[in-house]
Amino acid sequence: MDTVLTTRHLTKDFGRLRAVDDLSFEVKRGQVFGLLGPNGSGKTTTLGMLMGVVNPTVGEFSWFGEIPNHHVRKKIGAVLEHPIFYPYLTGQKNLELNAMIKQCPEENIPGVLELVELADRRNDKYKTYSLGMKQRLAIASALLNEPTVLILDEPTNGLDPMGIAEIRELIKKIAANGKTIILASHLLDEVQKVCSHFAILKKGRLVHVGPVDDVGKGAETVEVKADLPDFTEVLMQFPGTASILPENGVFLVTLREDFHSKDLNAFLIERGVVANHLVTKRKSLEKVFLEILSEPR
Amino acid sequence: MLHLLKIDLKKLTSYRTFWVVCGLYFLTIGFSTASGMEFLKWLANTFDKFGSSLNIDRIPLYHFPDVWLNLVWWSGFFKVLLGIMVVISISNEYTYRTLRQNIIDGLSRWEFLASKILTNLLLSLISVVLIFIIALVTGFIYTPEINWNYVFTDIEFYPAYLLELFTFLSYALMLGIFVQRSGLTIILLLLSYMLEAIVKANIDDYFPWLIPYFPMESISALVPIPFYRYAFQEIQDYVDPAAVAIASAWMILFNYFSYLKLKRSDL
Known part of the structure; x- marks a missing residue:
């Protein structure tokens, strides 16, 4: 099994606060990796560093064994925190823009819109979407470039039970295609249902990492x-x-x-x-x- | 490079504010530069009513080669509108947090900045071309006797005008990246000339040689006030190389500061 992600001593300070402290772990191809921890334990900061928007104070990480750069990020689909799009653009136009940034063909757009069931709302402005639709558009955008790795940060936040079940099914469907998924969440039930491996963060420190199956032992x-x-x-x-x-x-x-x-x-x-x-x-x-x-x- | 410009234009062309502000800007510089003669006629009429006379034929506003500098100097005043548009465009990226998402999706920080800089360059170029065409047309209409030796004299003010606009827009972009909120940035942008004037007035007695090195001063010095030639027969009909050097240096610095800030910040 080859390694998708390696982090070594990853650390981030915000002023006097140490948000992420000496984090080292590995994610292998095909794993559904759950990143757990209470609110404020450093999950989003960690993912922010992995996606190049937060500069690490100390430490390093590599994607696919490469030194991280923006070309590598194009191979990863990521939704961090809440969905982010241009509110005045339609869903379709937002995805067209993302396709330009990721340098992938626009022909992928109808497929992902179909997958998240937004095809009939694609010409409405993003700001008119409900929270569930915004979340689904974010997942559509993350899948746009047919990524080998998917990063989802609280993908079911603010969704109703039906929406949660839908997203969970979607994640399972994507994982069944052999994609590596990194899922940050504080909904443990969710992680247990979809993840193969998990890590627990506490105040920025890694306190546990291992397969989910070991839990029952x-x-x-x-x-x-x-x-x-x-x-x-x-x-x-x-x-x-x-x-x-x-x-x-x-x-x-x-x-x-x-x-x-x-x-x-x-x-x-x-x-x-x-x-x-x-x-x-x-x-x-x-x-x-x-x-x-x-x-x- | 073209790819990056397309990305930024894709964001802007569906944004109504962009069309309103840019429309206002291009209509204003277009109509005001094209209708100078009408203004002079109105002025002459007003003079008539008060019993004095103004011979507008003696004011060579649109005569080659004067027309080149006159129009460029006048339209330079309205660049602040473009500057406001640039500020809105960059601060939107911060308030919507789309800058962060753009980076996550695979733009490098430099590419993001380059897409904004290229838009600045495009807006500056469109202004230059527009004013050039208006000057050319009005010049042929109003110049009493076309002397081909003079038609393209003084045309060097157009590259200078381009530098003036682009340096100012680079300044607006940098301000937006540092302040990140549109309201405050627009106020700072509008106050820049005044703040600089206050500083200049205070150091004028001690270090007068420093004055040309101020950023706003260097931008203004690229295209000198043309009307002295009518009042005092004193003509600066060339672009000052020192002004070009200083403004170019500021232009590079503004964009470099933007890059440094963007590179170092957590988004």
Whole structure:
């Protein structure tokens, strides 16, 4: 797998504030890379540096192994923060202008407008668009030059649930075509649904980076319920039980390593206990995220 | 290069304010330079009413070669309108944050600046060509006896006029890039001559030799006031090479400062 993006010790100071602190990570081809972090943790500043609008104080980065320059940026489609277009130009004219800047053929315009379902509004001025339409036009513009890398910064900000679902589907569709996507977001559910890898930023520092699949690993937790007065006792006798936490009438059983929910189920049947509720709980990204952020550093 | 100019024109040609301001500018310089004779007639009429007479045939406003300098000097006053248009164009890029998006989309900072500079050059060139044509036509209409030796004399004021406009627009662009807000920039642009005049008045007693080096002064010195020749028979019918050198230096500096500022700032 070849490397799309490498950053080394990337740092940005705004006066006395250190917005991004010694950031080093890699993004490989085909990854959907989620960049997570609370508001003000340096996500947008990082992407701004990668796209040449913010000058790094210290450190360097490379796209496709090249020293960054404006020709490389033409191969990347990016939407940072909110959509930006000329309000007095129509959607079509805005895209024509972008095609000129990116030096890609204007013939790509109808296709991307179709993809984001804006074809019938293309001759209306940008300022008459709703927020969802603006977001979609921004994605259309990012896709215009058939980029190999797509950078999206909070692409579902301010959208209604339907719009969020649409954009999510769009991202999955684009990722299925083998494009590398870097997605900054604080909607963890979204990242877990679409990303293959993720990094967490906290006050400009990189506190975690790894594949999303790793999130579910580690100790398993089982949610179990049975109509038995001394059910806790029974659970305690199971050799794989690490801890039991009663919650709203069910018991959250954290298992020891190498024990799984099916072992617990077999044990209960052996004891003649029939559970009327048994669910394996995967750790959510949200939980991991909150855990990592609450760790003092 | 042409590609960059096209990008900037694409932004401007669908922008109504651009057509209004530029339309006003070109109509004003066009009509005012073409109708000087009508003005003189009106003046003579007014004189008549008060019992004195003015022989307008003795004022060679549109005679070759005077017409070249006269029209260029007069239309130079209106360059501030073009300057305002340049300020609006650049400060829009900051307020809409489209400058940032242009860079993200793949323009280099230098290319972005070059697209603006090329538009400045184009606007200056159109002004020069327009005034040249008007001077040529009115010259042939009003010059009593065409002497071909004089028709194209003094035409060197046209390159000087081009430099005057382009240097001023470079100044307006730089001001816009540094201040970034259109209102404040326009006020500063309008006050530039006055602020410079105050400074000049104060240093006149101590360092008078410094005066020609001031930016606005050097821009004005490119095309000298023509009417002295009628009043005092004192004629400067050439472009002062020193003025050209100083104005060119400012022109390069203005654009260089714009570049430095753009290169260093976080957008």
